[in-house]
Amino acid sequence: MDERTALGLLADRLPSAGDDAAVVDGQVVTTDMLHDRTDFPDGTTRYTAGWRAVGASLSDVAAMGAAATAAVAVYAAPSFDGAELADFVDGAADVCESVDAEYVGGDLDDHVEFTVATTALGETDDPVLRSGARPGEAVCVTGTLGRSAAALRLFERGEVERANALFRFSPRIAAGRALAGSATAMMDSSDGLARSLHQLAEASGCGMAVESPLPIDESVDDVAEDGADRLELGAFFGEDFELVCTVPEDELAAVREDVPVDLTRIGTVVEREALGASNQRGGAAENRVTLDGDALPDRGYTH
Template identity: 40%
Template sequence: MSDDRSGQPTLADVGEDGLLAAIFPRLPHAAGTLVGPGDDTAVVNAPDGRVVATTDVLVEGRDFRRDWSSAQDVGWKAAAQNLADVAAMGAVPTALLVGLVAPPELEVSWAVGLADGLAAACSGTGAGVVGGDLSSGPLIVVSVTALGDLQGRDPVLRSQARPGEVVAVAGPLGRSAAGWELLRLGRGDVAAELVAAHRRPTPPYASGVVAAVAGATSMLDVSDGLGRDLGRIARASGVGINLDGWLADASAFPELLAAAQVLSDPSLVLSWVLGGGEDHCLVATFPADATLPDGFDRIGEVIPATGPAPVLLDGEPLDTLGWDHFRP
């Protein structure tokens, strides 16, 4: 980690105005931005008349480590997890608002790198960074609020799944969790693509609109683990979910199995697939007679409510797996 002895300008050296002057030119602009950064508020076009809004916070040491991830990686991840939330409602992203808390001795180059990562993640999504806030504190905290447009469609909620429907997923499962485990155990050299998936997840943003148009009845992005997040759909909808047994077959995930074998624990594959989050893939339910849209693969079915265990794996209760911000 850098400090004021590195010879690089710090936030204390340039001050808030100097930092903003360095960052503003690097922020992406979106066509729907009517007033961008620099005023008391931004003004963003809302052609649908409704605004989808979500926010997430990344805390240094809890959600990212600077010895594992570059500033660009952190910016990318902060944007990606919010853009995925917008996509999970069947909307398209329009704007991001970014708050940064940082120690005064942080190098300006790190904050500039964060802006570059935000811009890179927004590229091709239609979203721009329209403003935010700065403050000082002992740790780096990055807060992102994303706005989106439903384009006249109804939002796809978590609460509309019904028994008999198909559960399907778009995007990879378990890759970010595997990358995190490799980094934790000092084996980040084993599978560069898995480590990259942890540092810079690539959610299937466009699949959110595709799913909404195809008639998805419920949807969310997998941020805390497939089992935990599907439990949220099940509870909100008053149903159960039975996942197909092939998800427990490690050989169905050769890339993950190879990494787990290097770590001498093939059982890790199951925990990565069912409990790993931060890939931000999209999981949705569709009517039984619907044709799954391109990019979605069946992983289970919606069943009547099953009692205290809302998610089953091949008919057996699935142990709670996944991330909880308030547990070790």
């Protein structure tokens, strides 16, 4: 059973879960695990690992439109090197400070593989779920896409300094807060833009018609082999931690002024029928999201 199937199985048992983070009495909590083999390519510094691991959980808080308050981490490794551990904590503390949250420590564990488990906390009285998108609304994304995909190529090339810098993304807490009053559906792009759009469309029972150009990061242009590869890295690869959201047309101009990063309108929420979606199994999912009129496949990074 893959992770997605397993998560689906658990949805009935865990009514508070299922979105980017759980919300209990206004308290937001989300947890993740990253590890060497899949998440930290050769050349990733411990500072970057601390920043990125804690940042990934902060991104889930941002996706709920919540303020971030605190984060903790378990640092598990085959052995403990004082300098590496201090670097990790500095990275974790710095990413928290960048969003006005406090890194309050955690635990150490002896483990066969370098593994980091992070938990971030936040607060909101009015969380933005994935399920509120309505036809006619604008589909938007913060920042630029493909930075992590570009970083992986740079790690392979040995350009580790630039790759580490791209890996240390800014969790979109401030953007999420600014969007919270207007966005009708929101999640982060950690599974890739394409899968995020499908998940928002599915949760909201609608379709999405997206148009080029997408805001693909310029670092992707430096590493992509051709146009198809550029789209692959920008729209499917994921691990980017931007916010993907839907905003009513008449609130878009105002919210864009409040959001402290670029907010690019990439498309429009449509009725599912408008995309020729069938209610039968098979065709429906593929047709839920289109890019320039063609079906945008529901694939991407599976965590």
